[in-house]
Amino acid sequence: MIHLPRLTGTRRRCLAVALLTVLSTAATFPGAVDRAKTAPHWTGTWEAAASGTAPALPGTSIRNIVHISVGGSAARVRLSNRLGTAPLRLGTVTVAVQRAHETGSAEAAPGSLRTATFDGATSVTVPPGRDRVSDAVRLAVPPDANLVVTVYTPGDCGPATYHRTSLQPGFLARNGNHATDPTGAAYTDRVSHWYYVTGVDVLRRAAPHSVVALGDSLTDGTGSSLGTNHRWPDLLSRRLRRLPAERRPGVLNAGVSGNRLLRDEVGPSALSRLDADVFSRTGVRTLIVLEGVNDLKGIPPETDPGAFVRAYRRIVARAHAHDIRVIGATLTPFGGHSAWTPAREGLRHAINALIRSGVFDAVADFDAAVRDPARPDRIRPAYDSGDHLHFDDAGMTALAGAVDPTGLGG
The missing domain is CATH 3.40.50.1110 (SGNH hydrolase)
Structure with a gap:
């Protein structure tokens, strides 16, 4: 036989209220547990490990093309200064779906370009040796899609953390901030590296x-x-x-x-x-x-x-x-x-x-x-x-x- 401790009047009343609350919640929301199982969660969809550094690109917009695996209703990006030696200042960061029939271009699909924020701010400074993950970017992201992740570096922040072998063309606009340009007209130079961007997560059910x-x-x-x-x-x-x-x-x-x-x-x-x-x-x-x-x-x-x-x-x-x-x-x-x-x-x-x-x-x-x-x-x-x-x-x-x-x- 299990002996339970005697409850005072106050404890009995508290226990009764708690039990009634549980029963009432279960009766009112019978599908709450099922909905919790299918609630949106963040999961990783793409990664490029930081593999070295390259010379900084001051005054340049860098358009990285990344191929994700699974899709979702929102995205967030990881920016890295892990191998840098000075604070990394990013003036603007944008995310878009690449124009489907232009897989070799820097063009965003119409209506898909979004500006990423970091604690609500549109610019961010990443300390040396650190990463930063953006706030959620509301964007319907299809599975197996190419995303366009653009970063604008207004000044010389020292060695740039990058992934050396992208096997995917990236694009540079060397004449200022073109991160919010939906077209690729300003992106006249090609590169074979991913700069600063080392991860993408998506929000999915x-x-x-x-x-x-x-x-x-x-x-x-x-x-x-x-x-x-x-x-x-x-x-x-x-x-x-x-x-x-x-x-x-x-x-x-x-x-x-x-x-x-x-x-x-x-x-x-x-x-x-x-x-x-x-x-x-x-x-x-x-x-x-x-x-x-x-x-x-x-x-x-x-x-x-x-x-x-x-x-x-x-x-x-x-x-x-x-x-x-x-x-x-x-x-x-x-x-x-x-x-x-x-x-x-x-x-x-x-x-x-x-x-x-x-x-x-x-x-x-x-x-x-x-x-x-x-x-x-x-x-x-x-x-x-x-x-x-x-x-x-x-x-x-x-x-x-x-x-x-x-x-x-x-």
Whole structure:
């Protein structure tokens, strides 16, 4: 028998009022719980990890074209001065949907251009080493669309944080503030980088759920066709279209060309950038890790398979602390590349055997998906971009196909 404490008259009256309130609410709003399940939530739809710096562009409007995965009823953008050395002053930031039939232009779709605010202000200063996320921008954002994110930098704020390899043309207007121009007439210069913009979230009627692909140039898309969004995370997002809209996750690409698992070389190592490029992102529930090839072929190369496994286990442990499931991708062949040696091939096999043995929550066997059956140390010729390391569009499709979509849907 359970003995409840005796309640005073005041406590009894309070308990009675509370019970009546609960019963009344349930009777008056019988669908409240169901509506809460479908209430709008923010989730990540696009990412570009900061990979370095470029010279500042004072007095310039920079029009970044970004390809999102899932859509929503509003958007917000992440601006980064993470690698800068001075406060970053942005005079105007705008967001628009790119004109659908002008995918290679700087033109916004009619009626879609919006000015982003930051705590209600139309300009923002981002301290060095920091990011800022905009207020909600009311804009109907279609899934699988290109967004036009424009920033105007009125002065020289020192080195500009950027993502070096966009594989997508961006545009510059060097003669002042054209951030609110719906046309692309002023944007006469092209660039192949994303400046300052490192993320986009959307507001959607679904539980927050995004997938982050953490990797190097193989994930960054090197070898795929320019302007086509054929990086394997983009192609994975296309595969996930078959899911119901409310279950389809956003797919975020945290690939950085030259990135290593264990050492800070071309930017921070994978271990060093988990907070910035994975855990700070919105609604992350799954992490896919393809890291280690640059450690095999780098200078100096890593030779201890145990070091790889210890790093993978650290990533898994940290991700689990954030309730994130981790899929490990096996390391792909690079026979025929100038950095290949028999010893490194043996180490790759040893690492892949350990990955397949249960280091991660699940495995995406990229090695099996792309290796040449006749020469397993090499990529299939039909998937090889030409350097025996990176993948063409068909190879990127094979990588995307190696990820089991089961469990990716929210």
